[in-house]
Amino acid sequence: xxxxxxxxxxxxxxxxxxxxxxxxxxxxxxxxxxxxxxxxxxxxxxxxxxxxxxxxxxxxxxxxxxxxxxxxxxxxxxxxxxxxxxxxxxxxxxxxxxxxxxxxxxxxxxxxxxxxxxxxxxxxxxxxxxxxxxxxxxxxxxxxxxxxxxxxxxxxxxxxxxxxxxxxxxxxxxxxxxxxxxxxxxxxxxxxxxxxxxxxxxxxxxxxxxxxxxxxxxxxxxxxxxxxxxxxxxxxxxxxxxxxxxxxxxxxxxxxxxxxxxxxxxxxxxxxxxxxxxxxxxxxxxxxxxxxxxxxxxxxxxxxxxxxxxxxxxxxxxxxxxxxxxxxxxxxxxxxxxxxxxxxxxxxxxxxxxxxxxxxxxxxxxxxxxxxxxxxxxxxxxxxxxxxxxxxxxxxxxxxxxxxxxxxxxxxxxxxxxxxxxxxxxxxxxxxxxxxxxxxxxxxxxxxxxxxxxxxxxxxxxxxxxxxxxxxxxxxxxxxxxxxxxxxxxxxxxxxxxxxxxxxxxxxxxxxxxxxxxxxxxxxxxxxxxxxxxxxxxxxxxxxxxxxxxxxxxxxxxxxxxxxxxxxxxxxxxxxxxxxxxxxxxxxxxxxxxxxxxxxxxxxxxxxxxxxxxxxxxxxxxxxxxxxxxxxxxxxxxxxxxxxxxxxxxxxxxxxxxxxxxxxxxxxxxxxxxxxxxxxxxxxxxxx
Amino acid sequence: xxxxxxxxxxxxxxxxxxxxxxxxxxxxxxxxxxxxxxxxxxxxxxxxxxxxxxxxxxxxxxxxxxxxxxxxxxxxxxxxxxxxxxxxxxxxxxxxxxxxxxxxxxxxxxxxxxxxxxxxxxxxxxxxxxxxxxxxxxxxxxxxxxxxxxxxxxxxxxxxxxxxxxxxxxxxxxxxxxxxxxxxxxxxxxxxxxxxxxxxxxxxxxxxxxxxxxxxxxxxx
Numbered sequence: 001x002x003x004x005x006x007x008x009x010x011x012x013x014x015x016x017x018x019x020x021x022x023x024x025x026x027x028x029x030x031x032x033x034x035x036x037x038x039x040x041x042x043x044x045x046x047x048x049x050x051x052x053x054x055x056x057x058x059x060x061x062x063x064x065x066x067x068x069x070x071x072x073x074x075x076x077x078x079x080x081x082x083x084x085x086x087x088x089x090x091x092x093x094x095x096x097x098x099x100x101x102x103x104x105x106x107x108x109x110x111x112x113x114x115x116x117x118x119x120x121x122x123x124x125x126x127x128x129x130x131x132x133x134x135x136x137x138x139x140x141x142x143x144x145x146x147x148x149x150x151x152x153x154x155x156x157x158x159x160x161x162x163x164x165x166x167x168x169x170x171x172x173x174x175x176x177x178x179x180x181x182x183x184x185x186x187x188x189x190x191x192x193x194x195x196x197x198x199x200x201x202x203x204x205x206x207x208x209x210x211x212x213x214x215x216x217x218x219x220x221x222x223x224x225x226x227x228x229x230x231x232x233x234x235x236x237x238x239x240x241x242x243x244x245x246x247x248x249x250x251x252x253x254x255x256x257x258x259x260x261x262x263x264x265x266x267x268x269x270x271x272x273x274x275x276x277x278x279x280x281x282x283x284x285x286x287x288x289x290x291x292x293x294x295x296x297x298x299x300x301x302x303x304x305x306x307x308x309x310x311x312x313x314x315x316x317x318x319x320x321x322x323x324x325x326x327x328x329x330x331x332x333x334x335x336x337x338x339x340x341x342x343x344x345x346x347x348x349x350x351x352x353x354x355x356x357x358x359x360x361x362x363x364x365x366x367x368x369x370x371x372x373x374x375x376x377x378x379x380x381x382x383x384x385x386x387x388x389x390x391x392x393x394x395x396x397x398x399x400x401x402x403x404x405x406x407x408x409x410x411x412x413x414x415x416x417x418x419x420x421x422x423x424x425x426x427x428x429x430x431x432x433x434x435x436x437x438x439x440x441x442x443x444x445x446x447x448x449x450x451x452x453x454x455x456x457x458x459x460x461x462x463x464x465x466x467x468x469x470x471x472x473x474x475x476x477x478x479x480x481x482x483x484x485x486x487x488x489x490x491x492x493x494x495x496x497x498x499x500x501x502x503x504x505x506x507x508x509x510x511x512x513x514x515x516x517x518x519x520x521x522x523x524x525x526x527x528x529x530x531x532x533x534x535x536x537x538x539x540x541x542x543x544x545x546x547x548x549x550x551x552x553x554x555x556x557x558x559x560x561x562x563x564x565x566x567x568x569x570x571x572x573x574x575x576x577x578x579x580x581x582x583x584x585x586x587x588x589x590x591x592x593x594x595x596x597x598x599x600x601x602x603x604x605x606x607x608x609x610x611x612x613x614x615x616x617x618x619x620x621x622x623x624x625x626x627x628x629x630x631x632x633x634x635x636x637x638x639x640x641x642x643x644x645x646x647x648x649x650x651x652x653x654x655x656x657x658x659x660x661x662x663x664x665x666x667x668x669x670x671x672x673x674x675x676x677x678x679x680x681x682x683x684x685x686x687x688x
Numbered sequence: 689x690x691x692x693x694x695x696x697x698x699x700x701x702x703x704x705x706x707x708x709x710x711x712x713x714x715x716x717x718x719x720x721x722x723x724x725x726x727x728x729x730x731x732x733x734x735x736x737x738x739x740x741x742x743x744x745x746x747x748x749x750x751x752x753x754x755x756x757x758x759x760x761x762x763x764x765x766x767x768x769x770x771x772x773x774x775x776x777x778x779x780x781x782x783x784x785x786x787x788x789x790x791x792x793x794x795x796x797x798x799x800x801x802x803x804x805x806x807x808x809x810x811x812x813x814x815x816x817x818x819x820x821x822x823x824x825x826x827x828x829x830x831x832x833x834x835x836x837x838x839x840x841x842x843x844x845x846x847x848x849x850x851x852x853x854x855x856x857x858x859x860x861x862x863x864x865x866x867x868x869x870x871x872x873x874x875x876x877x878x879x880x881x882x883x884x885x886x887x888x889x890x891x892x893x894x895x896x897x898x899x900x901x902x903x904x905x906x907x908x909x
Contacts, residue, residue: 666903667902667903667904667905668899668900668902668903669833669842669899669902670833670834670835670837670899670900673830673833673834674834676830677827677830677831677834680827680830681799684799684803688803688806
């Protein structure tokens, strides 16, 4: 064996491929172990986390060393082998996927045991492994054929995972909706690749299907735009960009929580990867308004996503909508980067791209953590509705603390990671000089303002999520026997929380590590950590303009916390517990607490026009003065407007067309024969 | 044999084939239909033998014998048995508007001649004038399937169409290669068996052989 082929096996691509093989192997072996479910869970999730660990190693190596290596597998169709390639961009996404899947796989060891005795989990284990393998394959793929096959493996596996508890009608509906949207998206992606491949080598040859051929092709603007729009549509459907997000708040809540963590945390990121790959890498040069499209959809998704999230009372649904928001934020970064690239401002483009990608990594970690936390709550209480919860902080101390870390991170508060990426995003916006387009002069400040609004609303949203779930007292009728998450679950969450902290405290290391990605895609580095004590200060453009030190902020916060703890806890008697003052009114009960609907009411009043709200107050008995009701019922229903505006017309139109076409189908043989008879006659007349 | 006489004989038999096709279009009794089908097969078989003799294509004798045994003896026998077993031999099928159907058949014959006129001008074969008749037979078979509601008349319409195709093959190119003809013959045989089984199912499911009953299978909206 020559050195190159040895390197192929031992280099990053070899490591990641062996991770994929390991995942396939455990999916294959799972049916053999179905008789001992407990062992199956332990073994297969252990091997999944081992595979993830391999993936992390391969990904970090690929990015850190700036390697690009390829592998051609003699699989697939004759003469169309599969091409695999790892480069820093792919390596980065592999790292993100594997970091989260490592935590989630450990968590699953505990979480999935909750199903023991209720239903067999073999199916879940198989599709979990296939799902992870599919995601890694998507990122590794270097030709359209393998990409689409992997994309479908990922989509199909996640469909079966959403369907796992298939006796409930809402699960079946959600899975079906997910499948439809995923397929429409996949068709758009297929068409986009078709356009690019066809123009790369002509429609007679199949050789254009490799990404290399697409990279080299110089597409005319009109066709490039078609390819981009199709790809953006397809990937946006997967990423849950508004208005293609409807499947997301349906599918994520009903899937098992470890799967929701992966779907929300990293599956959406494969779509982000696709957008970056197609625009920056495959197409390469583009006009500025492509970036504006991405930016505008990102802004809409960010603001609307967080507003919808605020309105939800289902904990996992809230998190799902919050994923829509975060995907929006990532797209804002990528869109801004595209705009800057097309105006030849590589430094800003690099900064915006780094911000977007860093946020993708951060979102994977904290959203994964939050979904795992929500899963622990669900596991302990069998409850998803926040209106029924409360006071869980006393019974679930670990989960509460870890969930709080997730909330702080996602609300973009220092010292955690969400702050760093959003801060970078603001830097990109604020440092941008006047762009040579009036629309952009409007769009950029507006974008910064909306991003700020999003951040504030996200903070409100997670104050609600944490406050209503964990604080106060139990709001339901009787509190179930709540138990704390077991050690494997805790380990998974602790690792995710630690990653959030490290990503927030030491951002310069990670940004230096991933700096090679913008260097390859937009042509320059941002060199965030220059100067003395460079690693301490994150200064994306210039030290005197703006800088941030996560470490110092963290140490400061730690100092304050320690000081407060010492002041309060060293002398006994400083804190004492007493009953709540009830204003002399009478006994307060748990139904009088501030609840989730009430918390979001002010925001519902302000932004109500964006939703389809039906609100009704019913007093019983009727006829009495409204000042003295015996009973008061309050109904509230909030719907997504996009259903009525976008989906319903399409659905109704397709039903209308099918009914029209259905009339042809008489059910009488004679009628069908007449159709063929007339066809033959007409053909004969015209072909004579 | 003189070529001229052969051409005349060929045209003569073609006329009979067409006549039986028209006969089947309006025949309302089941046994009558089967007998007409038998006659059509017989004319076809004789015609094939004559063409084979004139053109010196000896494999046409085999197809002639095949036609004779299959379409004149075996298939009519199967249909006979079927009709008796299903107890439909006394039924008289309602055929709507016979004059109109006949007129449509005539229109189809004219249409076929119109279609085939360029081909007949180019061809040098003895049988060139009968190509239009062959096409007309195919179309009349299809017309028969459209106008009839009884399952047995539908299958006979289908077989008549096949006769027309076979006739067209003989007229246009002195027959298809033997392998193809053997294959087609086998197909016809199997189709007849499948139709037989199918009839039994229709008649047990709907208590009738009227294919209009099958409209009940349609999904309601």
